Amino acid sequence: MTVELVRGQNLALPHSRLAVGLTAAAPVVAVATLGDERGAVGDAASVLHPGAPALPGVELSGPSAAAPGPRFAVDLAVLPETVHRVAVVLALLPGGPAGFGAVRASSAAVTGPDGALVARYALAGLGAESAVVALEFYRRQGGWKLRAVGQGYAGGLPALFADQGLTGAAALAFAVLAAAPLVPPAGGPAVSVGAAAGAATGTDGRSPAGPGAEAAPPVPSGHPAGPGPGAPLQEDPAGPPAPVGRVDYTHPGRRGAVPAAPAPGPVPSGDAGGPAAPVAGDATGWTLEERLHNQVWGMFEDLARSTAAYRSAVEFAESRREQELDRVLSDPRGRTGPAADAARAAARDRHDELTGRAREAYDRDVAQLLAEAAVVEPALPAALAAWESPVWDGHRLPGQAPLAVRLGDLHLPERPDLRIPMLVRLPLERGLWVDAGRSASGIAALLDADQTRRAALDTAVAVAARLLATHPAGTFTVHAVDAAGAGAAALAPLTGAGVLAGPPGAGAGGVAAVLGRLVRRVELVRMAVSGGATDALPPDLDTAEQLLIVHDFPHGFDDRAVTWLRYLAEEGPEAGVYLVLVADRADARGYGPVLDPLWRSLLRITPAPDDHLADPWVQHAWTFQPALPPAGGAVLRRALALAAAGRRRPFPAPPAEPA
Template identity: 30%
Template sequence: MSELVPGQNLPVTATTVVFSVSGVIGEIDLVGLVVGPDLRASDSDGVVFYNQPRAAGVRLEGSRIIVEFGALAAGSTVLCALSGDADATLAPGLTAELQGAPDDSRYTFPLRPIHGETALLCFELYQRSGQWRVRALGQGYRGGLAALLTAHGVDVDDAPEVAPPPAADSPVGSQDPAGPQATESPQIAKSVPPATVALGSDYGAAVARAHVVFEDAARSAAGYVQAEAFAMDRLDRELGELLADPAQRNSPVADRARAAAQQRCDDLVASARSRFDADSAVLMAELAALDPQLPPAMASWASPVWNRAGSPSAGGLRLGELFAPERGELRLPFCVPTPIARPLWVLDAGEPVLSVVTSLVLRLVVAARVPFPGTRATSDGGRVLIDVFDLTGSLAPMTEMLFPLLTAPAITSPESVADRLSVLESSIDLTQMALQAGEIDDIDTRVVLIADLPFGWDVAAMARLLRIADRGSELGWAFVFAGPLDDNDSDPLVSTIADRTMVIPVTEEARAHDPWVGLPWSVSAERIDPAGVQARQIVATLSSHQPRSGVNPNA
């Protein structure tokens, strides 16, 4: 028997598993939900509960849900959940169980609903590299079954609104602590389209898998952190109880009790660390296998997909890596979906930003080589034009490397800023008119790089730049600002521009929190040497694949 902690996952060798819950007081209902890699249902037929007891590979029999892996559709994941009475919260003392056949394997997961939940996700059954695995979840919903189904893409009559993901300090197992109560018998209406999420539902199987690997890592880390915290809290409590009795405080009995308490703490932490290290090893192996399958803009610089950098690369943009040195060697790709919704600011916080900006610009050029939505697009899309404003010369090595892709020289003097801004404004006007008239097959897009703002920029030029960034972003243009940003700078235009950007700090102290359990991760920005062989080879590949365009924004 294997007892799981939240976030832990283990391989499943059985061909059939039976889901049940013990320790029940009162009425509960079991639910099976067949979802895709993005954890959302493709249609309402994938929900198994008391009003719909059967789906392909999953069926409800009395107080058990039976999952037959061989009968599931390819790529399916099964979520096992329970729902209580909408007017009463679930009580602690429940244990979710999976019984496997024919190997008689057994997995248990103690459930600890403590935030008024009326529905709980217990297990996730999913495939990784052809092997079925089980992961303990423990996520709760105060909105009951209706909230749980809605959160996974199923439209429910009179469904409550789904609360946002937990904040960084929210405990695991309370994903919907504030959601309104569900109706007693939710009626499934139809499947709804997936919500927009970072790296999840719309970018292909490899991208979806990378998203799930990140979630696996976050939950596995949360399990380890929780186990360590529990062990330390228990040790403090036991030592406190021993010290409370002055007569026994320094006795041999107390010494033995303290040693035993310390050993229990050490054993629990060691066991949790061993499970976490094993999970991390599996995840690192999967990331290594996924890297060659990701789009170039999301892959590592070591991936062979960069040999095909001239091909369209829809999906996302890799900004860096996430890691936690105190939790081991696992490093996860830090990606955002494309097109980028707002400008990026590579913040010079004491370290050179040249290699970071070079990495970002090359990846943006690759990621932008896709057709713009709403056009009669060819398979290659339009051109990707690059505009560089570098009045300080800090990015000169990158500009020189990008020369084969530049349609005009970089702006290096304040006198030339206004003319290039006019070109950008004219390009936006012409493109928007052509789109409204439906007269073009493809549109050109742009990557606009501005270094060391506001050096050399007057107020009028910065105001024009702000308008251009707002309008250009609607056309899929990418804007990158690079350089220091003084928090005490009183220039209102610089502050306005900075407030609208996503800041990428180039510093060892950069931190991010995952969206599932809120754990902190260190952020290391992607880098590539603009004078290196690889960067020049990528530029040569991109320039040789630059397609013809139906509209020239510089015309």
């Protein structure tokens, strides 16, 4: 069955040998880049393009009678082990449209070895971007998956290559475009690449400014200060903002039409001609909760792309300064003297001017996001709100499960004052691993081993309390395993409130008993669903969603218990059983690589700030700050008391008949 991908969606691949066919309504060049686990591309030898059409595992062919556009043949099984990502890129040729938004949407189709269509992706929602990462093949848990990326760059191929870590990005981009063959657009006449390039660079293929002219700095798409449709590339990324298309925050899993966000009506802007004052819920979605969720993700993406633009501008300014200084030093006759000093001072001044103006543009973007956060944060429902939010004061158990849950906040080093809520969709398709290991840096480095373990379990308890207090009564059950009893103090809020399904499993016998009950539940639910006999489940089976907190893994676990835990991590989510593992990975080294799939299947969070998470757009390293209740525990106690009251009254009484 063909899957119609939307931006950000991923897909497990049924084959290792695949083909990617690309279609475009304008002359384009197709490129593939081979990157490491962070998406960084080592050098030009890892870039496949018309001038270098073959690399191990990937081959590029041009249009043919059977395929009107460029086509990649991919054999994932023969890619080098150092390659973790293969990005499929489309770039407009010089002399063509100003951006992908000016022509009909391009598309990518992935087919299997038998020619059957596996997936298709239409690159919609682009504007002034002239280069775009369409698809990405990436390694995941020993296999390969496909992701629809759709990340565009208004700075074109130089910006895209620079974002992937390539040195000499501008020169490489020029070489790729110069090597592009005749590429007819779908449904249009053939276009000569040489003629198209000549219209922009001159008949000899050189830039009008000469061979030493600098390329424009990279400006990823979506950046408010990026060039608008039809605008030329700017050397100064901090130029006046031009209009660009808004980010589409449509829910990735939604099919069909989605109602637009309600019109907020006239809102006075902060100053004449400036951006309009932000409005909470200013995104698409069926409910206010969904609109707020999508708005937070839009803020996350905006900050990621604005930071990428700022970093690229700074890198460009530094590169330009170094080139100008190198030119001064290259002539022995001009290395010293007043002229050399003046040239050095001018290079430094231009660098300071460029970086200062880039910082000014970045601060302007962040100020807008801070203003948006100021109105969005108070509007968030309890599941998405910080523990300090007033929404918890009058909170009551809801009538339906929340859309997502807040695990903490994320920020970047350039502006630590702007915190973006880290929201995870429910139900939890991936379990959580709260890392109890000590860190070599940051606040965690100041904690000893016992303090780190306690903080990790406190984080897990906060997650459990939030889930209990934001689910309808009787629809969420929490279990705990604490083999050595070392977590009794941290688990006291749960045990004292009476919200656990039973006492925490202690000792090898207690661990086996808790795991055994949950494994039996998963097996019964799976058999009932596969056999279409859900009404035949045992009457004593708890049909509520189940959360298992495992403290101090692997202490108290024998081989059978480890097997059961892996089974719950892999098969539990489909049967409504979710895992929160509190552990130091170093403690499990005795099991060797047998537990590696377990760690990879879980989302790692930390009990103290740590920069281990990456965004899906430009892979910044974000610092994660866990969401913990304020000191004193009053908010936590109220939330657990509410959940406990709901647990004692699992089903609300029916409403009275009208008189």
